[in-house]
Structures are given as C-alpha cells and as structure tokens.
Amino acid sequence: MTLQHFKSVIVPLDGSENALRALDYAxxxxxxxxxxxxxxxxxxxxxxxLMKAMGYSQRLRRLADASMGDFVELRQEAGEQVLAAARERLPADMAPVEAIRSGDPAHAILEYLESQDDAVIVMGRRGLSHFRELLMGSVSEKVLHLATCPVTILR
Structure with a gap:
C-alpha cells in the first residue's frame, strides 16, 4: 500500500525536541x-x-476531586501551549487539525487513530533511560506494536 491510500498524518506532541522533529517530517x-x-x-x-484506574474507592476519589483545584485548567493550558509551539513551526498555508486528550499516552493516541480514516502516525521517540523504559515501557514502542496503521518513529 502506498501513501496515496492515506488521508491524514497524526503527530503526537509532548513538547520534546524529538516530537518537534517528527512534526517537521510529518x-x-x-x-x-x-x-x-x-x-x-x-x-x-x-x-x-489515576485513583480510579488503581481501584481506589469512590469516596477517596471524591476527596481528591475536592482538592484538585485548577489542575484540569492548567493541564488544558499546557496542552494548548504545546500545540501553539507546533503551529509556529508549520508553513503559513498549513491548517492542521488539533486535539488534546488525556490519559495514558499510548492508549489515547490509539483511540484517536480509531476516529480517523486511513491515517498514518509520525512520532518522536522520547528517549527514556533504559531502566525507566524497562519499568514503564515506551509510548512509541506501544504505539508501534498496537497501531493498525503505518507508524514512523523519529529520533
């Protein structure tokens, strides 16, 4: 299958240099x-x-919600800053589709992929230490192995 069959390129962005290099390529x-x-x-x-995913009771989760304050708003603002920095690197005639999701990065990327027809993914490799990668796994490796489309990973 050639690239002619694909309609879009998805670029996950985390603000890292590797992600920005992937953006340039994409x-x-x-x-x-x-x-x-x-x-x-x-x-x-x-x-x-996180507490819900780990099985904490609803009562404890409600207590955490009450003390969360502006976390969600700050998280949204941080995501918008990452997207704004990415937009600045693009040619003026490009009008990208932008999305902010939350949760486990690999799963969120794969869920977004499912909402797109005929897409490819281009992403940067974050470059975790070998020890941390053994413990946590790599987002790019998870996406590479679980995606149902071509995936290009750039360093």
Whole structure:
C-alpha cells in the first residue's frame, strides 16, 4: 500500500525536541502527499483518573476531586501551549487539525487513530533511560506494536 491510500498524518506532541522533529517530517509528508495534518497532545491523567484506574474507592476519589483545584485548567493550558509551539513551526498555508486528550499516552493516541480514516502516525521517540523504559515501557514502542496503521518513529 502506498501513501496515496492515506488521508491524514497524526503527530503526537509532548513538547520534546524529538516530537518537534517528527512534526517537521510529518508536515513535509502531509504537504507532499495532499494529506491532512493532525496535531495531538495527550495530557497526563488527573489524580482522580489515576485513583480510579488503581481501584481506589469512590469516596477517596471524591476527596481528591475536592482538592484538585485548577489542575484540569492548567493541564488544558499546557496542552494548548504545546500545540501553539507546533503551529509556529508549520508553513503559513498549513491548517492542521488539533486535539488534546488525556490519559495514558499510548492508549489515547490509539483511540484517536480509531476516529480517523486511513491515517498514518509520525512520532518522536522520547528517549527514556533504559531502566525507566524497562519499568514503564515506551509510548512509541506501544504505539508501534498496537497501531493498525503505518507508524514512523523519529529520533
């Protein structure tokens, strides 16, 4: 299958240099092939979301919600800053689709992929230490192994 069969390029962005290099590559790829460019930022889950995933009781999660304050607003603002920095690197004639999601980055990227028809993913490799990667796993590795589309990972 050639790139002619794909309609869009999804670029997950975390603000890192590797992600910005992936953005440059993805923008050129999208422009050369007449594809839409999707900028995706995945924000970390809230403490309440983490507590739910870990099986904490609803009572404890409500207490955490009450003390969370402006976390969600700050998380949204941080995501918008990452997307704004990405937009600045793009040619003036490119109008990307932008999305901010929250949660586990690999799962959020894959869920976003499911909402798109005929997409490819271009992403940077964050470059975790070998020890941390053994413990946590790599987002790019998870996406590479679980995605149902071509994935390009740039360093």
């Amino acid at each position: 923008a050129a790829l999208a422009k050369a092939n007449g594809m839409a460019l999707h900028l995706l930022h995945v924000s970390p889950p809230t403490p309440t979301e």
